Amino acid sequence: MKIFRGGGFSGAKAFVLCAILAAFVCGLGLAYGAAEKFSWPLIGLDQLSATLGEVRGRSLHTGIDIKTRGLNGQPVYAPARGTVSRVISKANGYGNALFLSHGGIESVYGHLDSFGEGAARLNTFVSILKLMYNTDEVDFRFRKSKPVFDQGQVAAYTGETGSGPPHLHYELRTKDGYLNPLTFHTVRDTEPPVIDRLYVCVEEEGTTVAERAIRVRRGWWGYAPDETSVSCAPGSRVFLKLACYDRVNARNSVAVHRIAVFENDRSVFSIGFDEIRYADLQYGHLIYDISKSSIDGSATYTYFLCKRAGNEFSGIGAGGEGYIVPGPNPKRIRVVVSDFAGNRSELGLSIRGDGRPIEPAHRVKMRKGAVAELRDERGAFSIRLRKNSLRSDALLGLDALAPEAARAVEGLGGIDEADLIAVCALHPFDLQFDAPVDIAVKGPRGRDMMIYQLYEGRPPRPLPTSYIASRGEYRAYGTAGGYLALIRDTVPPAVSLPPTHEFLADEGPYRKLRLLVYDGLSRLRESSVHCMVDGESLPCAYDNDRRWVEVVLPRGVFDGGYHHVFLKCADNAGNTAVFSSPLR
Numbered sequence: 116m117k118i119f120r121g122g123g124f125s126g127a128k129a130f131v132l133c134a135i136l137a138a139f140v141c142g143l144g145l146a147y148g149a150a151e152k153f154s155w156p157l158i159g160l161d162q163l164s165a166t167l168g169e170v171r172g173r174s175l176h177t178g179i180d181i182k183t184r185g186l187n188g189q190p191v192y193a194p195a196r197g198t199v200s201r202v203i204s205k206a207n208g209y210g211n212a213l214f215l216s217h218g219g220i221e222s223v224y225g226h227l228d229s230f231g232e233g234a235a236r237l238n239t240f241v242s243i244l245k246l247m248y249n250t251d252e253v254d255f256r257f258r259k260s261k262p263v264f265d266q267g268q269v270a271a272y273t274g275e276t277g278s279g280p281p282h283l284h285y286e287l288r289t290k291d292g293y294l295n296p297l298t299f300h301t302v303r304d305t306e307p308p309v310i311d312r313l314y315v316c317v318e319e320e321g322t323t324v325a326e327r328a329i330r331v332r333r334g335w336w337g338y339a340p341d342e343t344s345v346s347c348a349p350g351s352r353v354f355l356k357l358a359c360y361d362r363v364n365a366r367n368s369v370a371v372h373r374i375a376v377f378e379n380d381r382s383v384f385s386i387g388f389d390e391i392r393y394a395d396l397q398y399g400h401l402i403y404d405i406s407k408s409s410i411d412g413s414a415t416y417t418y419f420l421c422k423r424a425g426n427e428f429s430g431i432g433a434g435g436e437g438y439i440v441p442g443p444n445p446k447r448i449r450v451v452v453s454d455f456a457g458n459r460s461e462l463g464l465s466i467r468g469d470g471r472p473i474e475p476a477h478r479v480k481m482r483k484g485a486v487a488e489l490r491d492e493r494g495a496f497s498i499r500l501r502k503n504s505l506r507s508d509a510l511l512g513l514d515a516l517a518p519e520a521a522r523a524v525e526g527l528g529g530i531d532e533a534d535l536i537a538v539c540a541l542h543p544f545d546l547q548f549d550a551p552v553d554i555a556v557k558g559p560r561g562r563d564m565m566i567y568q569l570y571e572g573r574p575p576r577p578l579p580t581s582y583i584a585s586r587g588e589y590r591a592y593g594t595a596g597g598y599l600a601l602i603r604d605t606v607p608p609a610v611s612l613p614p615t616h617e618f619l620a621d622e623g624p625y626r627k628l629r630l631l632v633y634d635g636l637s638r639l640r641e642s643s644v645h646c647m648v649d650g651e652s653l654p655c656a657y658d659n660d661r662r663w664v665e666v667v668l669p670r671g672v673f674d675g676g677y678h679h680v681f682l683k684c685a686d687n688a689g690n691t692a693v694f695s696s697p698l699r
Contacts, residue, residue, distance in 0.1 A: 170416065552593055680697075
């Protein structure tokens with residue numbers, strides 16, 4: 116048994132706990148053999164908002180997410196007879212999560228609102244654990260005596276605990292890793308994957324030194340690139356990136372199941388997501404180009420259609436590493452994208468070897484394992500690599516941008532010209548460092564200035580920033596290429612009232628008051644939030660997914676009459692916002 120944040124307990128408490136365990140879980144018939152045929156855990160809900168293998172930061176998504184129409188409390192049915200091996204109840208991560216063991220497969224259900232009772236009264240049992248240990252966070256593993264849920268029995272209820280809007284996170288685990296749940300279930304899906312854009316890239320020293328974006332259009336005959344033939348230098352090392360996504364009965368984008376690349380009808384690369392091993396989770400940033408998670412404002416997934424240095428993902432096929440070497444004869448390339456239901460989309464082009472060698476912009480070769488520093492020509496920016504920052508040798512470039520060029524970067528155009536102190540580009544954008552690099556930017560001292568990192572078309576992301584007065588520079592650390600900017604943030608967070616149906620919500624003996632709080636640049640500093648109702652300070656928490664502050668009140672408050680609400684908060688640049696209003 117493992118319980119987080121639980122205090123010490125006396126022998127009497129331990130005796131009572133053991134008695135409760137015995138009463139709840141003994142004599143339930145615990146042995147379980149081979150897994151039965153799995154049934155879908157939700158009735159009437161087959162819209163997916165995520166699939167196995169999607170990129171999550173630098174890692175990979177370990178299951179599928181099933182939408183619940185924006186509602187909590189949908190019953191989750193055990194897909195096969197299983198014993199409860201673990202329950203989690205936390206504020207973050209999986210939130211409330213249930214683990215069922217089906218022989219050699221373990222099914223996991225995350226972000227639950229509550230657990231099913233069953234013969235063991237599981238939800239009541241978790242509540243008793245919290246009460247006895249005086250904690251809101253529990254991680255309990257069943258060892259000898261384990262509750263059982265039969266196939267089709269209600270094992271839990273969907274929610275939004277941990278993170279995200281209401282949905283069910285559903286995954287299947289083995290001793291080696293994660294299986295694709297769609298292998299065990301038939302989900303209605305008639306829409307083929309969507310192809311957004313193709314990138315023809317040239318690599319040197321393991322680094323992308325040139326990239327050509329080609330628009331892709333869809334016609335009645337299928338997908339076709341705007342350029343059906345691309346010229347490259349003979350003997351160059353060429354690879355492709357593909358921006359694509361799928362939809363499964365919903366409007367949102369999900370990752371595809373499989374991609375295959377053919378050169379003159381010979382397979383040269385393939386990648387699929389039938390299974391993800393535990394060791395595969397580290398390769399997310401080598402499977403996806405994280406710098407291109409959106410195109411023209413829409414979410415997409417951009418895949419490296421090659422096996423980059425250091426990428427040992429088990430889902431890459433043995434047919435080849437995906438690199439194309441142009442020669443005297445054009446090479447006909449065909450890319451096939453498919454989803455789990457078998458729907459396919461194809462794209463073709465030819466690559467010729469009659470172009471001129473690329474004259475790359477100024478790049479500096481950085482050695483793997485070396486501590487080195489990179490500066491722009493003006494000396495305003497510097498990047499210091501640590502010993503383990505690079506997975507392999509790389510060619511890096513650091514270029515300061517003139518003011519007019521900086522304002523042209525999508526994502527910086529909405530910032531006042533006087534507040535955009537300095538901007539540079541760290542090439543290549545698709546490079547992710549294995550260990551953070553130290554960033555230094557020269558600039559005037561100001562408590563409202565921070566270093567930000569961004570990619571084209573995405574909002575700036577603030578980096579924890581400090582000022583070194585003796586050197587007259589700001590310091591931060593980053594993990595990727597892209598644009599780096601020193602920005603002055605003078606705008607406080609915006610505070611407003613949510614729609615009426617979200618303003619108040621009752622939960623048990625409590626009433627929850629919500630206020631929308633959002634800061635688009637340096638982000639809200641959650642520790643700064645302070646709320647008072649009728650002059651009394653009350654506990655509150657910030658929901659980053661919904662961007663609101665939730666205040667917990669006694670149930671009787673706000674039944675009638677006027678009440679005064681006061682909220683004070685600040686962003687990470689120190690700008691303070693105050694909301695004060697009488698509400699009825």
